[in-house]
Structures are given as C-alpha cells and as structure tokens.
Amino acid sequence: GAGVSQSPSNKVTEKGKDVELRCDPISGHTALYWYRQSLGQGLEFLIYFQGNSAPDKSGLPSDRFSAERTGGSVSTLTIQRTQQEDSAVYLCASSSPSTRLAGGHLLYNEQFFGPGTRLTVL
C-alpha cells in the first residue's frame, strides 16, 4: 500500500511569511510524529499525535510552531512568521500504537517516515 506522503516536497518562502506543511500517514496508523532535520544533523522530535490529540508537544521550538490533525489522518504543521533558522527538512512519521504486553512492557512499532518537506526561508 501507499506509504507516508508529505507535501510540498520543497517550499521556499520569505522571512516573516507563514507556511503550512502537510502529512498523509499510512492508513490505519493512529500515531503520527513530526521531526525537524537541520543540515547535517539528526532528527529533532517536534510533536506526537495519538489520533487527533497531541499528548506530547514538548519539541515545538516556539509558539510560532503549531500542528493539528483531523479525522485521525492528515496532519498539518504550521510555522508562523518564519525565520531563517526555521530552514530545515521537516519529516513526518506514522506508526501503529505501541502494544502493552503482559507484565506492562511496551511493544514498540516501527515508525514509517515520509520523504520530508525541505523548507528554505530567505
């Protein structure tokens, strides 16, 4: 079936403009994550959704960043008043929810990543 898709693949914007990045997760995946990858760096966690709610927003770098998810599917990451330091690749991933095993241990499931959106703020 189809994997995680993201749009646009590339976005060039001027400093101060708002941008919206879209993520379409794999059908049936209730968990959705956003990450930021700066040039030559690792993946920085931004936000996690379980269904339509976001129990963990701890990685959002400032109040200019927000995200929403509707219908338990598509998610949009919005960056307001973009700054040059926002330039990065924004990656989305989805997974089945972790399964709790007997004894309380969690069986984690693979996160499937989309191709990312490369954002350039001039």
Added chain:
Amino acid sequence: GENVEQHPSTLSVQEGDSAVIKCTYSDSASNYFPWYKQELGKGPQLIIDIRSNVGEKKDQRIAVTLNKTAKHFSLHITETQPEDSAVYFCAASIKGGTGGYNKLIFGAGTRLAVHP
C-alpha cells in the same frame, strides 16, 4: 535530558570491507533501539531494530549488538557494497508521556561512503 551519541560522524570504507557504527544512550529505561538508513532526498527507512531482551540480531549482512549494562549498541555491516552508501541513524526509545508511545531520541547520524 536524554541523549544518544553516535560515532563516527563519517566513515569511508572500501567495497567488501566491514563498517561499524556505535551509539551510546543515557536513559537506562530505553528498551527499543532501531537503526535507520537515509538516502539522499528520501526519508529515513528502518533497516534493523533490537529490543532490550536480546543482545544481538542479524539480518543478512547487517547485525546489531546491544550492551544494556554499558548502555551502548552498534551496527555492523559486512561485505559492504556501494549501495550501502547513505546516512545511518541510531535511536533509542524513551518514556513518552502518558499511555506510552514510541518516542525516539536519534543520534546525529553517520555518513557512510563505500568506494568501489
């Protein structure tokens, strides 16, 4: 806070040689350790993972070892091929809020170049 350190940052090998990438993690409660491969212009793709109840896992030319006492894990690629050239990321799970979920902390990545 929790972190994952990954070494080396770049690795250059000849085709057919082995490549080893090492990671250390700080959260003793981590129990899931995936490795991702990222090719140019693409998102990361899982290549192998290991859970804390085993010390080693192999899949053809790829193997991962885990030492929970020392809190480090390694990726081993044998008989490297040019198509193995990519950036490799290790990650470790940490407790993700209520209800439990797969929150991963990633290493900074290793750029592997395999020369014919």
